[in-house]
Amino acid sequence: MNLLITGGAGFIGSNFVDYILKHHPDHRVLVLDRLTYAGGLDNLTEADGNPRYRFIQGDICDRGIDDELVADSDLVINFAAETHVDRSIQAPDVFLRTNILGAQSLLEATKKHKKRFIQISTDEVYGSREEGGFTESDPLNPSSPYAASKAAGDLLTLSYHKTYGLPVMIIRCSNNYGPRQxxxxxxxxxxxxxxxxxxxxxxxxxxxxxEWTYVEDNCRAIELILQKGEDGQIYNISSGxxxxxxxxxxxxxxxxxxxxxxxxxxxxxxxxxxxxSLSTEKMAGLGWNPLxxxxxxxxxxxxxxxxxxxxxxxxx
Ligand SMILES: NC(=O)c1ccc[n+]([C@@H]2O[C@H](COP(=O)([O-])OP(=O)(O)OC[C@H]3O[C@@H](n4cnc5c(N)ncnc54)[C@H](O)[C@@H]3O)[C@@H](O)[C@H]2O)c1
Structure with a gap:
């Protein structure tokens, strides 16, 4: 399996790259990352030198690069995003560009080459609630420009499934913490x-x-969704x-x-x-438990x- 991991030089992406290379000797990993302030090659030193790993510096909004790299992959996992809420309040434009147009560019390439697309998203798309947890079918009610741009990315992803039959899954994570954030x-x-x-x-x-999920648990949950998840579905991940x-x-x-x-x-x-707060019943149904x-x-x-x-x- 050849995985295209966008945003793989950031916090969760780089932890996921390490996790996959360690646990799946049959997988190859290609990282596409623009190396914004949030990304760094020093996040990928563990992968460096591994013959199953390759890094390309580039922008997910670049149709040419997306087209070329998706053609060479079996599966696209899109971690690439502008992610800091405070920055989205000060300067939202780049959030819309990367989180919406970038996702759409990857979706186009995935459609063209008939591959599979996984959108990494956030609990923030549901908005706030006083009690109980959001299920995957709850409506979206984002508050910040960051959350709104991620919600738009999710809706576009679903639209490519409904309209073009593209195999997609959306993964909504709670706050992650761990090394390299x-x-x-x-x-x-x-x-x-x-x-x-x-x-x-x-x-x-x-x-x-x-809700706080240790990043390695989040990576294990994404791995499980890749193995057992169904196309067209949304999965919440949280430790609770x-x-x-x-x-x-x-x-x-x-x-x-x-x-x-x-x-x-x-x-x-x-x-x-x-x-x-996220309901994680659906993940529990796949057999996931945080460690x-x-x-x-x-x-x-x-x-x-x-x-x-x-x-x-x-x-x-
Ligand atoms: N960190 C969390 O707690 C958390 C929680 C829920 C969801 N998420 C989601 O998980 C994903 C990863 O989050 P993170 O915390 O690792 O983010 P991060 O900010 O640490 O990393 C983002 C990475 O994306 C890259 N990038 C940004 N714009 C790009 C572009 N146009 N083209 C290519 N690469 C680009 C950056 O260089 C960086 O390496 C995001 O989609 C985020 O919305 C994160």
Whole structure:
């Protein structure tokens, strides 16, 4: 099997590349990544030198590249995206370009060459809810330009299935955490700020709730969906571990032996969703169970940032 992994130089994509090369000696991996600020070849050092791995720098919005690379692959897994909500509030254009037009360009190439397409998406497309978890058939109600652009990517993906019969699946993940997450996202930002002795800017009252999945569990779930999922279907992935932002920060500070006095409440992000939660019954039906509890996942994550100061210092 030849996998085209777009966005494979980013956080989840690079973890997925390592996972596939390690667990599937019969698979070849081709990474297409534009190497924006969020991507780095230093995320792919484990894959480097492996004869089953190849890297191409390029933009998923480039029809020519998509056409050429999809022709050589059996399956496209689209991790490539602009992903930071705060940036989408400041400058939404690039989010629409990559997350919508880029996805569509890949879909066109996949249709032309009669391949299979997997769209990696997010719990944020459903919007906020006070209680219970969203199922895959719930309507989309995105709040930020980021979430709206991902929702559009999902709808386009489904439209290619319904209109052209393209084999597609959509995977909606909850918050991931683990090694190599860019230090603008909540967890790595607070880890590196705490390590640098800086204040930790926490939005609003800190009581927004999120579900946290360790990235390796997320990769295992994607693998299972590739093996057992059905075309035209959407799958939610989440550990179900739900915490307020302040709770997860307290856990991190405990692990680092730092004082909670570092936390500084700052004005809330506009349109900040209060709570995300996913029903994972469908994944349970495929036989998926997360292996990492919060303690173990956070320990692995914090240790990685402690041991890889050079990686994050050059990203500050
Ligand atoms: N990180 C999370 O917690 C999370 C949660 C739910 C869903 N997701 C989704 O998972 C996917 C991966 O997220 P991530 O956190 O690894 O993101 P990331 O920001 O770490 O990486 C994104 C990668 O995409 C690349 N990229 C951006 N624009 C591109 C373009 N036009 N052409 C080619 N490559 C481009 C970047 O260079 C980078 O390597 C995204 O689709 C995101 O929406 C992430």
């Amino acid at each position: 860019y230090p603008e996202k909540l967890l790595p930002l607070f880890i590196v700020k705490a390590l640098s002795g800086e204040r930790l800017p926490l939005y609003g009252d800190g009581l927004n709730r999120r 571990i739900e915490l307020t932002n302040i709770q997860i920060i307290q856990e991190i500070l405990k692990l680092l032996g730092k004082s909670e006095d570092l936390i500084e409440f700052v004005p809330d992000r506009p349109g900040h969703d209060r709570r995300y 990492y509890n919060l303690q173990r996942g956070l320990k692995m994550t914090v240790s990685w940032y402690l041991e890889n100061r050079e990686w994050w210092e050059k990203r500050l």
